[in-house]
Amino acid sequence: MTPVASDAKTRTKTPRRNDPPPLPNYIGNRKPWLNNTRRRSLTGWGFLLPAALLILFMSFIPMAQAFVLSLQTGRGTRLDFADPLWYNYQRLLSDEIFKLTLTNTFIYLIIQVPLMLTLALVLANLLNNPKLKFKALWRTAIFLPCAVSLVSYSLVFRTLFAGDGFVNDMLTGIGAIDSPINWLGQADTARFVIILGLLWRWTGYNMVFYLAALQNIDHSSIEAARMDGANAFQTFWYVTVPQLKPMIVLTAILSINGTLQLFDESWALTRGGPAYQTMSMAHYLYEVSFQKNPNFGYAAAISYVILMLVAILSFIQMKVGDKRD
C-alpha cells in the first residue's frame, strides 16, 4: 500500500504486527468517517452529479412549469387556473381529434417497434459474423438512412409514393396492381407509408446499438454452443439474445419513447393527413400550441398524457426484461 504523507503525522502508535494496517486518515482511536467504502460511495454519486444537475435544470424545471400550465386554461398569455383543476385532462376525453391521434400513435407503436427491433437484431447478428464479406459496405448502407435529414427523406418518400410516382409506376409495371394506389390520400395506406418510413429510417440506428453490444459479449459462449451442436438459430436465440438483454431493453425503451413522441414523420411526410388520420399525439400538441389558436394549457396536458403512457410502458419493460445477474 502506498504510504501517504498524512501517515507520518497521524501515526502515533506503532501498530502490532497482527493488526491490519491503520487507514491513512486514522486519527487517534477513532475510525474516520470517510473510509474507503464511504469515499467510494460518494465518488459514485459524484459521477452522477454533472449529468443530474443538467437534467434538473434543462428538463425537470421546465417539466414542472409545463405541469402547472396543464392546470390552466385560456388562450395565448391570458391563462388562469382551471376550474376544476383537471379541466384540460377531462377535455381530452371528449376531444375526437386527440383520440384519433392516440389511436394512430398506438398503431405505429404496436406494428413498427417490434418489427424494427427484430430486424435490427437480425441484421446486427448477421453483420457480426467474421466471415461476412463487404461488412463495411452493408453497415454503411443500412445506417445511412438515419444520417439523412428529415426534410429530404420526407420529400423523397412523398415523391416516390405520389399518384404518378415511382412506386405506383413500378407496381403497375409488374402487374401487381391495376390502377395507381392513392398512397397518401387514404388512411390505411398513408399509415403504411409512415410505418415504412420509420422502419427505413430507424432500423440502422438500432442496429448500431446492437452491433456495439454484440462486441461486448463473450465469444467463447457462442463457440461453446456451436461445439455442443447448436445451429445458427438456436445459438442466436438461446445464447446471443439473453446476453444482449440489457441492450434490447434499452432499445425497446428508446423506441417506445420515440414512437409515442413521434413528431417528425407525421409533420413532414403526411402533415397529419388525410384529415388527421396519420397525425401523432406530439404533432397535435404542436398544432395546438403554434398553429391553431394557442392553447398552451391544453397542449401541456397532452404532453403529460404522453409522458404517463411512456412511463408506464417503459416501467413494464424494465421490470420484465432488465434483470441484473
Next chain:
Amino acid sequence: MTKLRSLPGYALLAFWALFSLFPLYFMVVSATNTSKDVLASRMLPGTALLENISVLFSTQNVVGAMTNSFLIAVGTTVLALAVCSIAGYGFEVYHSRGKDIVMAILLLAMMIPFAATMIPLFQLFARVGMVNSLWAVVIPMISTPFLILLFRQASRSFPHDIIEAARIDGLREFSIFARIYVPTMRSTFAAAAVITFMMAWNNFLWPKVILVNNSILTMPMLTANISAGYVTDYGVLMLAVLLSSLPTMIVFFLLQRQFAQGITGAVK
C-alpha cells in the same frame, strides 16, 4: 466456426441495404436535376448540378450554416460523451437501490415531448440573456437520460472483478474509469458518438427556437428556409439536403470500425 448460411443471410442484407440506399440514390440524382424533373420523379442523373450549386451558394449562407452545425454537433458530442459516460458508469458500478430510483426519475425527463418544455426552457435562457448563442443550443442537449441509459446498460457487461482488481492495485476511482473503462468500452463510446453527433446535427426545433433572430443558422434551418418560399427549386433543395447529410455519413464511416471491432485485450 460459424459458417454463414450464405443465401438467406446475404439475401436479407442485400435487400435491406438496397431498400435503404434507394431513396438516397433518388436524393443524389435529384440534386443534379432541375426542379421540374425532380417533381416528375426522374430517376436518372441530370445536368443541373453545377447550376444548382451556384444557386444554392449564392442565395444561402451554406458555409456559415455548415460551420455552425459542425460546432454545435462536435461540442455537444464531446461534452455529452464526457458527462453521460461517467454518469452511466456511476449508475452501474456503484449500484444501489437509491441509484435505481434516481435513474427512474431521470428517465422521466426524456419522456416528455419537447414541444411542451420548449417555452419554459426558452424563458430560462432569455432570463439569463443567453438567447441567440451557440452555448444555449448545446447545453440542453448534453445530458440526456438516453445516453446515460446507454452507458449504464453497456456497463452491465463490463466485468466488475476488473474493477476490484484495480482497486486492490491502488487505483483511484476516477482513474479506474479513465484508464480501464474508457479504452475497454471503445465500441460503446463510438456508437454513442455517432448517435449524439447525428442527433445534434439534425436537431431542428430547439436551435430554431433559441437562435431566434436567425443571426446564426444551422443546416436544418437553412434547408427549411429553402423549402419555405412561394416557389421552391426542388433540385436546389435536394442538393442542400445532400450537403446537410454528408457530415453524419462521414462521421459514421470513420467510426464504424470502432464500434464493430472487439475488445482488444485491455483486460489482462
Next chain:
Amino acid sequence: MKSSAKLAAALTLTLPLALTLSACGSGGEAGGEGDGDNKLTVWTWDPAFNIYAMEEAEKVYQQDNPDFELEIVEVPWDDLQTKLTTIAQSQAFSELPDIFLMQNNAFQKNGLNYPDLFSDFSDSDIDFSEFPESVVEYSTIDDINYGVPFDAGTAVTALRTDVLEQAGYTVDDFTDITWEQYLTIGKDVLAKTGQPLLSGQAGSADIPMMMLQSAGASLFDDEGNPTIVDNEALEAAIDVYTQLVDAGVLIEVNSWDEYIGTIVNSNVGGTINGIWIVGSIQTAEDQAGKWGITNLPKLDTISGATNYSANGGSSWAISSNADVDLASDFLAATFAGSTELYDTILPKAGAVANWIPAGDSDVYNEPIDFFGGQPIFADVVAFGPEVPSNNTGAYYYEARDAVSTAMTQIMGGTDTATALGEAQANVEFAME
C-alpha cells in the same frame, strides 16, 4: 492511446470549441430599437419575393435618407409564427425585430392573443383608404390598424391558352362566368383534350374557401361564432367542388409539391389560386406564352356572389420593440407611398401591389410575354378592390382545418350535412 492522453486530447478539442462558441454566441442584439439611429430590422420569408421587395424599398427610402440601413432576416412563415408565439409567451419582447411580415389569415389570431407584439399605426401618415378594404380588414382590430397590406393574395383563374384553343375556347369564355358554365366548359375541354382544368390538394380547403369568400361569406359571423352549418354559400361551394371532382375537371393530389408538379409538367390545363402562383407557373419555361389570366367564376346561386376572391396574402406589422416613428415613416414612404417601388419589384418578382395607386403606372400595364402579352398585373390590381371581405377571427385555422376534414369525408362519401355538422362541433370544441 493512453487514457490520460485521450483526456488531454478531449480537452484540447473542447477548449478552442468553448472559446469559439462563446465568441460566436451573444450575436444577441435583437436589432429592435436598441439601434437608436437610422436602422431597422425586418423578419420576412422568401428571397425571391418579400425579401427582394424589402431590399428595393430600402433603396427607395435611402434616396431621401442616405444613412438609412435595413437588416433583413430570412425567416420562413412557420418559423416566424413559432418565434412570435415563443417570444410572446415568454414575454421576451426585446427579441422582436422592428418590422415583420404576417400572413393575413393569422393576423386576427396573433393580434387578439398577443396584442403586446404589435404597435399600431394610429400616428402614422398612411392612408389606409388607398388599399382595398377587404385586405385592410385582416389587420384591423377594434378599428385600429396594425398592418400595412403588402402581398396581394388576389385570386385568379390561370389557364393554358393552347389547351383551350385545342378545345375551341379562349380566355374570354372564362371571364365573368358562373361555376355552372365553368363546369360545362371544363367537361368539354376534358373530352376534347384529355386535360383537367384544375388541380388541388386533397383535403385542402383552399378552393372552397376562395369560393366562399367570393360570395362574401365567411366561416365566422361578426360575433366570432362559427358558421359552418347553415352556411348556404359553403354548401354551394362544396357542391360545386364535388361536381368538379366527379367530372374529372378537378384532379386531387396529395401534397403541395405534387400540385406544383401537375402545373409545371403540363398535367392540367390551368389552376385557380392567389396571383402569387404565377411565380411557380413561370418555372416551367417550356410553357412560356401559353398562359392567360382572368377572374373567377361566381357562385350564382348565392346572392352577393362576385367573380373575385383571395387566397393568402400578407401585411407588414410593426412590433412593440420597434423604433415606431422610423418604421411607420419607412413603410409610409415605400409600401404605402411609392409607385417607384412597386414599379421596380413588379417585373422582377411578380409582386403585385395591394396599394391601389400603384396600379396606375405604366409598368403595371406592360404586356407579359409568358402570359401571351396580357398585362396580367394591371388586371389583377383591378380585381383587388372587388374582393369581398372575409371574417377570419382568432380561430380561423381551426375552422379551416375542420372544413378540410369535412371535405375529405365528403369526397369519401359522407353526406355533406353530417360532415359539416361534425366540423362545426369540432370548431366549437376547440373554442371552449
